[in-house]
Amino acid sequence: MGGSVREVQSKGDLDRVLKEGSPVILHFWASWCDASKQMDQVFSHLSTDFPHAHFLRVEAEEQPEISEAYSVSAVPYFVFFKDGKTVDTLEGADPSSLANKVAKVAGSIAPGDPAAPASLGMAAGPTVLETVREFAKENGSSKVESQLPPGLSDGLEKRLQQLIDSQAVMLFMKGSPKEPKCGFSRKVVDILNEEKVKFGSFDILTNDEVREGLKKFSNWPTFPQLYCKGELLGGSDIAIAMHESGELKEVFRDHGIDIGDSNEAKVAEPNGGQGGITESTGLSATLTSRLASLISSSAVMLFMKGKPDEPKCGFSRKVVDILQEDKVEFGSFDILTDDEVRQGLKVYSNWSSYPQLYIKGELIGGSDIVLEMQKSGELENVLAEKGITRKETLEDRLKKLITSSPVMLFMKGTPDAPRCGFSSKVVNALRNEDVSFGSFDILSDEEVRQGLKTFSNWPTFPQIYYKGELIGGCDIVMELRDNGELKSTLSE
Numbered sequence: 001m002g003g004s005v006r007e008v009q010s011k012g013d014l015d016r017v018l019k020e021g022s023p024v025i026l027h028f029w030a031s032w033c034d035a036s037k038q039m040d041q042v043f044s045h046l047s048t049d050f051p052h053a054h055f056l057r058v059e060a061e062e063q064p065e066i067s068e069a070y071s072v073s074a075v076p077y078f079v080f081f082k083d084g085k086t087v088d089t090l091e092g093a094d095p096s097s098l099a100n101k102v103a104k105v106a107g108s109i110a111p112g113d114p115a116a117p118a119s120l121g122m123a124a125g126p127t128v129l130e131t132v133r134e135f136a137k138e139n140g141s142s143k144v145e146s147q148l149p150p151g152l153s154d155g156l157e158k159r160l161q162q163l164i165d166s167q168a169v170m171l172f173m174k175g176s177p178k179e180p181k182c183g184f185s186r187k188v189v190d191i192l193n194e195e196k197v198k199f200g201s202f203d204i205l206t207n208d209e210v211r212e213g214l215k216k217f218s219n220w221p222t223f224p225q226l227y228c229k230g231e232l233l234g235g236s237d238i239a240i241a242m243h244e245s246g247e248l249k250e251v252f253r254d255h256g257i258d259i260g261d262s263n264e265a266k267v268a269e270p271n272g273g274q275g276g277i278t279e280s281t282g283l284s285a286t287l288t289s290r291l292a293s294l295i296s297s298s299a300v301m302l303f304m305k306g307k308p309d310e311p312k313c314g315f316s317r318k319v320v321d322i323l324q325e326d327k328v329e330f331g332s333f334d335i336l337t338d339d340e341v342r343q344g345l346k347v348y349s350n351w352s353s354y355p356q357l358y359i360k361g362e363l364i365g366g367s368d369i370v371l372e373m374q375k376s377g378e379l380e381n382v383l384a385e386k387g388i389t390r391k392e393t394l395e396d397r398l399k400k401l402i403t404s405s406p407v408m409l410f411m412k413g414t415p416d417a418p419r420c421g422f423s424s425k426v427v428n429a430l431r432n433e434d435v436s437f438g439s440f441d442i443l444s445d446e447e448v449r450q451g452l453k454t455f456s457n458w459p460t461f462p463q464i465y466y467k468g469e470l471i472g473g474c475d476i477v478m479e480l481r482d483n484g485e486l487k488s489t490l491s492e
Contacts, residue, residue: 183363298331405438
């Protein structure tokens with residue numbers, strides 16, 4: 001072993017190592033994920049501190065069989081083995097937790113003791129340690145949900161204002177102009193480049209305090225956010241509309257913003273540059289047209305490995321679960337069935353991995369970004385902004401019906417023409433007590449009829465509800481009437 005990290009080439013390769021029974025630490029990573037790269041430095045140094053353990057790396061998307069076997073849905077992700085069995089896991093960029101878990105599996109540290117000198121590897125140089133500590137401090141574990149600060153401190157408010165005022169045109173985005181991390185950010189960068197405007201940018205993925213604080217400061221819940229001379233113009237939709245109408249150019253002109261003569265806007269940041277898709281992608285016109293058609297074939301479109309009911313990788317499954325959990329109707333395309341689409345879409349979208357999620361033709365990103373957006377509530381906001389409503393389930397429909405009137409009667413027939421004696425009795429009792437009520441004929445809709453039996457755990461009709469709560473059926477209504485309690489029960 002000798003303190004080195006080895007790449008796993010196949011499931012069989014991994015199984016052979018596990019059969020040896022030695023401690024094994026498995027790192028699932030992705031080349032496009034900064035957190036993976038940072039944690040890989042820690043991983044490598046820990047392999048030096050614990051030479052009697054196997055330190056293995058798996059490129060998660062390139063080894064779907066292994067990722068599937070260990071339910072990997074986000075990176076970085078670590079699995080710890082002892083005697084050939086899984087004993088622990090770790091998701092996210094948490095160097096201290098990684099070191100302690102490694103020590104417990106591969107070292108002689110007693111349970112509960114800290115990893116002490118091996119907490120980040122004695123062999124790790126101070127520069128590496130500082131980089132990792134800063135990364136952990138700024139980004140935290142991916143399992144921790146960001147929360148909007150209850151109020152902005154004077155210091156944060158001052159910092160945000162300074163950032164906004166740092167350039168005449170300032171873009172707060174995901175990623176950098178050279179490497180946008182979402183389709184909406186890329187679109188605004190492309191627009192500014194087309195307008196030949198010099199602009200500054202700030203990658204909100206690098207600083208959660210700025211990201212969450214700016215939402216409150218600007219009263220704008222999503223990113224990107226585009227500012228001109230300290231004033232918020234809006235997000236991608238507004239920037240697109242203003243650009244297409246010519247209004248954006250007028251705004252820049254009115255505010256004395258210089259519009260350059262070059263074909264590319266100069267970005268006022270140290271590592272800035274032009275981002276987005278170049279005009280010439282090298283793809284054939286036929287393939288380009290096909291990809292555009294596929295992307296726009298559904299308002300929400302997911303390019304994934306496998307199908308929604310049978311995902312072929314954990315990342316794809318994660319996005320499917322998120323969309324289904326949020327009751328979003330979406331189309332999908334299995335990129336494993338068509339290599340031309342699989343390779344072409346990487347070039348077309350300038351996004352090298354899968355899954356890829358699009359909303360109204362705009363690339364949102366992959367599993368990490370979608371998960372992050374769901375946790376922060378940003379995904380819901382984007383869907384709402386794009387006019388995409390959640391799919392109504394039967395439960396949703398029943399709840400709406402039940403609460404459509406303060407007193408709601410589900411009966412056979414209508415109040416003026418009941419279709420059973422029990423329904424007729426309840427209608428007469430309500431009318432005699434001058435109780436106003438709404439009604440629904442369960443004979444007209446079999447889905448509602450059967451669904452309501454399960455929903456209310458009440459097998460017969462009629463059923464009467466008050467303010468969304470089930471009162472009961474015919475017998476209970478008659479009992480309340482006979483006791484003189486019917487009207488008071490339905491008007492409390």
